[in-house]
Amino acid sequence: MSGGSTPSSRRNSFNSLSRDLDLPSEQGCLSIVVLGASGDLAKKKTFPALYHLFDQGFIQSGEVHIFGYARSNLSDDGLRERIRGYLKGDPEDLSEFLQLIKYVSGSYDTGEGFQKLNKTISQYEASNKSGSYRRLFYLALPPSVYPSVCKMIRTYCMNPSSHPGWTRVIVEKPFGKDLDSAEELSAQLGELFEEHQLYRIDHYLGKELVQNLLVLRFANRLFLPLWNRDNIDNIQIVFREDFGTEGRGGYFDQYGIIRDIIQNHLLQVFCLVAMEKPVSLKPEHIRDEKVKVLQSVNPIKPEEVVLGQYDGYKDDPTVPDDSNTPTFASVVLRVHNERWEGVPFILKAGKALSSRKAEVRVQFKDVPGDIFRNKRQGRNEFVIRLQPSEAMYMKLTVKKPGLEMATEQSELDLSYGMRYQNIKIPEAYERLILDTIRGDQQHFVRRDELKAAWQIFTPLLHDIDDGKLKALPYEPGSRGPKEADELSARVGYVQTHGYIWIPPTLA
Ligand SMILES: NC(=O)C1=CN([C@@H]2O[C@H](COP(=O)(O)OP(=O)(O)OC[C@H]3O[C@@H](n4cnc5c(N)ncnc54)[C@H](OP(=O)(O)O)[C@@H]3O)[C@@H](O)[C@H]2O)C=CC1
Ligand SMILES: O=C1O[C@H](COP(=O)(O)O)[C@@H](O)[C@H](O)[C@H]1O
Numbered sequence: 001m002s003g004g005s006t007p008s009s010r011r012n013s014f015n016s017l018s019r020d021l022d023l024p025s026e027q028g029c030l031s032i033v034v035l036g037a038s039g040d041l042a043k044k045k046t047f048p049a050l051y052h053l054f055d056q057g058f059i060q061s062g063e064v065h066i067f068g069y070a071r072s073n074l075s076d077d078g079l080r081e082r083i084r085g086y087l088k089g090d091p092e093d094l095s096e097f098l099q100l101i102k103y104v105s106g107s108y109d110t111g112e113g114f115q116k117l118n119k120t121i122s123q124y125e126a127s128n129k130s131g132s133y134r135r136l137f138y139l140a141l142p143p144s145v146y147p148s149v150c151k152m153i154r155t156y157c158m159n160p161s162s163h164p165g166w167t168r169v170i171v172e173k174p175f176g177k178d179l180d181s182a183e184e185l186s187a188q189l190g191e192l193f194e195e196h197q198l199y200r201i202d203h204y205l206g207k208e209l210v211q212n213l214l215v216l217r218f219a220n221r222l223f224l225p226l227w228n229r230d231n232i233d234n235i236q237i238v239f240r241e242d243f244g245t246e247g248r249g250g251y252f253d254q255y256g257i258i259r260d261i262i263q264n265h266l267l268q269v270f271c272l273v274a275m276e277k278p279v280s281l282k283p284e285h286i287r288d289e290k291v292k293v294l295q296s297v298n299p300i301k302p303e304e305v306v307l308g309q310y311d312g313y314k315d316d317p318t319v320p321d322d323s324n325t326p327t328f329a330s331v332v333l334r335v336h337n338e339r340w341e342g343v344p345f346i347l348k349a350g351k352a353l354s355s356r357k358a359e360v361r362v363q364f365k366d367v368p369g370d371i372f373r374n375k376r377q378g379r380n381e382f383v384i385r386l387q388p389s390e391a392m393y394m395k396l397t398v399k400k401p402g403l404e405m406a407t408e409q410s411e412l413d414l415s416y417g418m419r420y421q422n423i424k425i426p427e428a429y430e431r432l433i434l435d436t437i438r439g440d441q442q443h444f445v446r447r448d449e450l451k452a453a454w455q456i457f458t459p460l461l462h463d464i465d466d467g468k469l470k471a472l473p474y475e476p477g478s479r480g481p482k483e484a485d486e487l488s489a490r491v492g493y494v495q496t497h498g499y500i501w502i503p504p505t506l507a
Pocket of ligand 2: 203241260261358
């Protein structure tokens with residue numbers, strides 16, 4: 001086993017966290033069902049995350065069994081072979097993990113396959129007589145089949161009410177395409193499951209530095225008085241990818257970058273940056289604050305939006321020749337409340353750009369009564385880099401070392417690669433699956449949160465779909481349309497010129 005601590009010490013820390021949040025510490029049978037087991041998400045993310053949990057002792061042989069379900073005609077070994085190449089670790093551990101996996105084949109809309117699945121799960125449960133029976137269904141499937149699959153789970157595969165335990169369902173985005181379709185999907189799932197059984201996953205909420213945002217903001221006295229319109233000039237939340245839609249053009253074209261990244265991943269980060277302090281760390285308290293800040297966002301102004309589409313995007317045969325789908329967008333959100341009135345939040349995302357990164361950049365106002373002519377150096381910025389190479393750094397003006405009284409911009413740097421050298425940062429999916437097993441919904445999207453998120457973006461999305469807003473062309477490998485940088489400058493962002501520093505972790 002890797003990871004430095006033993007499985008039982010890991011389990012203890014897991015249980016102590018559960019106690020803090022009043023979550024019951026549970027033992028007994030755990031059945032994890034991956035629906036869509038033959039697909040891309042399952043083999044690249046879901047099974048590797050399960051393997052890491054197994055490898056660290058969070059899920060254990062004798063207690064957990066994993067079931068893959070899909071339409072393809074595969075044997076148990078066939079599925080194991082498909083996923084083996086995506087798992088890295090000690091060969092003995094790997095074989096032990098793979099032996100936990102069983103495959104059941106069936107369709108997504110008829111009862112036969114799900115009856116077979118239920119029978120297989122029940123046989124395993126019957127052989128394990130202690131504790132509760134817990135059933136976790138992970139829908140690694142296209143959203144079009146969520147309603148029918150959920151209906152089948154509800155009809156054939158629930159943990160029988162005569163047994164202690166639970167049934168929980170993890171659903172992947174996209175949760176709808178606009179407010180109406182999201183509400184329709186929510187209503188369909190809401191008829192089948194209670195909100196506490198549904199886990200809407202947004203994998204950005206499982207990233208280390210996204211999880212750190214609450215701690216940073218509310219456990220540090222330093223930030224409390226600064227985090228507001230009196231001190232902060234603007235905040236950017238940026239996602240950049242240095243590759244295009246590559247083979248996913250057909251899917252992507254129906255969604256575009258706002259639905260793919262901004263309405264969910266960046267908006268979740270926005271919530272954690274902008275929300276008020278929750279009453280406690282209880283999931284409902286945190287999610288209440290997220291909903292409140294989302295509801296305080298003003299309607300988006302079309303003049304505060306820049307859309308782009310990279311040249312060559314339409315060469316993909318699955319993308320229509322007249323597509324107006326944005327592969328880049330910069331959108332300014334304005335929050336109408338006491339803390340943030342007048343502070344622009346620039347949410348920017350793009351594919352096929354010059355670099356890959358995701359970050360939050362908090363830019364502070366200029367120093368009043370400045371005697372050092374700081375403006376030439378640049379403003380204070382606090383940057384939280386989510387990826388790659390997790391880091392937080394604060395850009396400060398300092399005295400340039402030497403005899404002269406000259407100033408320059410430097411940094412207080414917390415690069416995780418240097419500070420936490422022997423610590424492996426867990427994958428987002430790993431944490432989120434573990435949270436689901438623990439029954440902690442803090443890092444999952446609640447139904448009213450989803451609704452508030454769609455309310456913000458639906459009018460803009462409809463304008464784009466109707467061709468009222470056009471995507472500007474940009475060169476692949478560039479920064480996106482120059483109009484996006486002009487928009488940032490117009491709403492107040494001041495770029496620091498000449499500050500370049502390559503820390504050892506990035507060299
Ligand atoms: N711990 C660490 O890893 C640290 C690393 N550094 C490194 O030092 C260097 C400078 O840091 P930093 O200033 O924070 O980061 P960058 O130079 O990457 O970006 C600074 C800001 O300028 C914007 N920008 C870049 N080019 C333009 C342009 N042509 N027009 C308008 N805006 C532009 C960026 O926007 P956009 O987001 O859209 O690109 C970003 O908001 C970086 O390489 C950084 O990685 C510095 C401190 C600590
Ligand atoms: O949800 C999605 O996220 C990925 C980017 O995830 P990351 O963890 O690598 O930042 C993106 O490529 C994809 O288009 C989108 O659907």
